[in-house]
Amino acid sequence: MIKVNSNFGKLQGSYLFSETAKRINAHAQAHPEAEIIRLGIGDVTMPICEAVSKAMHKAVDEMATKGGFHGYGPEQGYEFLRAAIAKNDYKARGVDIALDEIFVSDGSKCDTGNIGDILGSDCVVAVTDPVYPVYVDTNVMAGRSGDFDPATGRFKNIVYIVTDAGNSFVPEIPKQKVDIVYLCYPNNPTGMTLTRDQLKVWVDWANKEGVLILFDGAYERFITEDDVPHSIYEIEGAKTCAIEFRSFSKTAGFTGTRCAYTVVPKELMGRDDKGQAVSLNALWNRRHTTKFNGVSYVVQRGAEAVYSPEGRQQVESVLAYYLNNAKIILKGLADIGITAYGGVNSPYVWLKTPGGMDSWSFFDKLLKEANVAGTPGAGFGAAGEGYFRLTAFNTPENTERAIQRFASLNI
Ligand SMILES: Cc1ncc(COP(=O)(O)O)c(C=O)c1O
Numbered sequence: 001m002i003k004v005n006s007n008f009g010k011l012q013g014s015y016l017f018s019e020t021a022k023r024i025n026a027h028a029q030a031h032p033e034a035e036i037i038r039l040g041i042g043d044v045t046m047p048i049c050e051a052v053s054k055a056m057h058k059a060v061d062e063m064a065t066k067g068g069f070h071g072y073g074p075e076q077g078y079e080f081l082r083a084a085i086a087k088n089d090y091k092a093r094g095v096d097i098a099l100d101e102i103f104v105s106d107g108s109k110c111d112t113g114n115i116g117d118i119l120g121s122d123c124v125v126a127v128t129d130p131v132y133p134v135y136v137d138t139n140v141m142a143g144r145s146g147d148f149d150p151a152t153g154r155f156k157n158i159v160y161i162v163t164d165a166g167n168s169f170v171p172e173i174p175k176q177k178v179d180i181v182y183l184c185y186p187n188n189p190t191g192m193t194l195t196r197d198q199l200k201v202w203v204d205w206a207n208k209e210g211v212l213i214l215f216d217g218a219y220e221r222f223i224t225e226d227d228v229p230h231s232i233y234e235i236e237g238a239k240t241c242a243i244e245f246r247s248f249s250k251t252a253g254f255t256g257t258r259c260a261y262t263v264v265p266k267e268l269m270g271r272d273d274k275g276q277a278v279s280l281n282a283l284w285n286r287r288h289t290t291k292f293n294g295v296s297y298v299v300q301r302g303a304e305a306v307y308s309p310e311g312r313q314q315v316e317s318v319l320a321y322y323l324n325n326a327k328i329i330l331k332g333l334a335d336i337g338i339t340a341y342g343g344v345n346s347p348y349v350w351l352k353t354p355g356g357m358d359s360w361s362f363f364d365k366l367l368k369e370a371n372v373a374g375t376p377g378a379g380f381g382a383a384g385e386g387y388f389r390l391t392a393f394n395t396p397e398n399t400e401r402a403i404q405r406f407a408s409l410n411i
Contacts, residue, residue, distance in 0.1 A: 007143045010155070014133075016379030023364065024373050036367070037402040039329070040375040041393040042188075046321065048253045048302070049314030055305035059298040070297040075289040077104025077261065081300045084307045085261055089246065095233045101265050101281060103288050104295050104303075106258040108218050108247040112182070113138040114291070115214060115243065115262070118283040119270070123179035126159035128171050130189050130380030130387070132216070135182040153382045162383040163190065165352065169341060170198050173205050181206070183232075184216040186223060189380045189389045190350040191326075191342015193228045199235050206241035212270070212280075213242040218260075221251040221319055223345045239265035243280065250347070252306045252315050259295050259303040322347045325392035325399045332403030338411075347392040350377070354411040362388055370405035 020040060028036055047053075062068030076082070082099040090097040105111050113134055125139045136158060139145050146157030154160055159178050161171045169192035171183070183202065186193045194202075206213050215232040223230055232238045247260035254260075264284045269277040295303075305311045326343035333340040333351055343349040353362040359376035366372050366388075377387030392399070 005141065005143075007141050007145075010140050010145060010148055011137055012148060016133075016375070020363065020373065020375060020379075023367065027367050027371075031371075034371045036371045036373055037394065037398045037405070038373045039390040039394055039399070039402055040373045041391050042375075043255050043393065044250060044253045044322075045393045045395075046253055046318045048257060049306075049311060049318065051305045051308055051311035051314055052252060052257075052302045055308075055311075056298050056302040059301035063297065073294045073297055073300070075292055075294045076100070076285070077102065077295065078297065078300050081304050082261075084304050085246075088307045090231065090233065093230055093234055095231060097233065097263055098266070100285075101263055103262045103264065103284060104300065105260050105262060105288070105292065106295055107249065108216060108245040108260045108262075109134055111245050111260060111262045112214065112216055114287070115284070116142045116144070117287050117291075118280060119180060119212070124157065124159065124177060126161055126174050126178040126181040128163045128183065128187070129154075129160040129382060130163070130377060130384035131160075131182070132184055132188050133380070135184075135214075160381070160383070163187070163192070164383055164387070165339075165341070170194065171202075173201065177209075178211060180212045180214060182214045182216065184218070186219040186228075186346040187342070187348075188219065188346075189348055189375070189377065189384065190387075191344075191346035191348035192350070193223065193225070193345045195227045196229050196235060197227075199229055199232060203232070203235045203238045203241060207237050211241065212268075213238075215242050215244045217244055218247045219250055219346050219348075220246060221315070222323065222347060224323065225345055228345055233263070233265070239267045241268070243268065243284075248303050248306060251319075252303070252311075253318065254299075254303070257299055257302060259299050321396070322392040325394065325396055328396065328399045329390050329392065329403055332400075332406060336407050338406070343392070349390045349392070351388050351390065353377075353386055353388050354409075356386065359385055359388055365409065365411075366406075369409055370402070372402045372405055 082102045086097050121143050125144050127135050145155035159174050163169045163171045220230050232242045244263045248254035264281040266281045268280045272278050329349045330343045340349050340351040359378045363376045375389040377384030
């Protein structure tokens with residue numbers, strides 16, 4: 001008998017983006033003359049920068065020579081890339097991370113999803129609500145979620161921590177006992193961040209209660225404000241309670257190129273069935289080297305070039321381009337009295353739907369009356385209801401036009 005993992009049966013359909021696409025297509029068909037502007041794009045749109053492209057071309061040429069050919073590389077990543085990461089992303093911010101604490105991979109989606117392999121199946125998981133759905137779905141697959149409750153739109157055994165305007169998007173420490181908590185800052189979808197002091201509260205609590213923080217910093221390079229930490233390890237004590245995920249996807253346009261990394265400090269310990277301390281670094285090393293065969297040499301050379309002086313400058317100008325779009329959105333919304341959050345340290349703007357409209361109704365209204373597409377907040381979790389996500393990944397011209405059209409909405 002082919003017995004399947006029945007937990008998959010508990011997964012809810014990936015309704016959000018298929019449903020938005022369906023409604024956009026239906027509108028486009030009914031109104032072929034409409035020029036729909038998409039501010040729901042969650043992918044980068046600018047090409048990879050010249051420094052990265054050059055480094056990858058050079059690496060391809062090397063691969064075609066006898067002396068420069070690379071076969072299987074170290075599963076954890078080449079030393080040249082891990083050294084660049086340790087120096088630029090950590091040492092430069094006063095944090096010591098050893099090379100054997102860095103694991104290069106093909107994406108933070110995989111890493112945040114796979115990390116559960118080394119954690120007990122009976123761990124209680126907490127997520128913020130709204131949430132990047134990968135954290136929830138991968139725990140459903142692993143059997144940590146319990147059943148889905150249609151009445152609440154939530155899984156019974158997952159602890160949801162509401163982050164909304166009511167708590168200024170600062171999640172409160174859960175009252176229940178939890179073992180693992182996912183924190184994503186700057187946040188997708190809200191675009192909001194935590195200050196050093198606010199993150200310190202979480203680190204102190206996690207150390208006291210023996211909780212593991214899974215910190216997703218995929219949007220780190222969008223941070224513009226000084227009191228926002230770029231890494232959880234800037235907070236004292238984080239090395240004994242946190243794993244950090246970072247990605248070149250949004251930093252340097254690698255969504256199609258694929259490169260990311262995960263930091264698992266050697267001080268970080270879990271407990272086995274007998275209560276013995278076990279190194280999470282050793283477990284992740286075992287898992288990574290068993291199930292993953294390394295990111296290609298060419299891509300790792302490209303990622304290394306992100307840290308070169310030219311690479312830095314080119315990446316900065318692309319990030320400034322996106323952040324300028326976010327500024328256009330924020331200003332335009334403020335001008336017409338729509339309350340919005342995020343967009344300062346993030347490519348995402350999270351607005352309060354006007355007149356208390358539910359987020360799908362606002363989606364339809366915006367599409368039909370203004371030919372602008374965004375993403376309904378309810379798609380990211382029950383606490384996203386009444387909110388709406390706009391992204392900064394379109395062109396400045398389209399972003400301006402979309403925001404002008406908002407002003408014509410009858411709200
Ligand atoms: C919060 C968050 N983490 C991770 C990812 C995926 O990153 P990667 O492209 O490295 O898999 C995304 C992509 O949208 C994201 O929003």
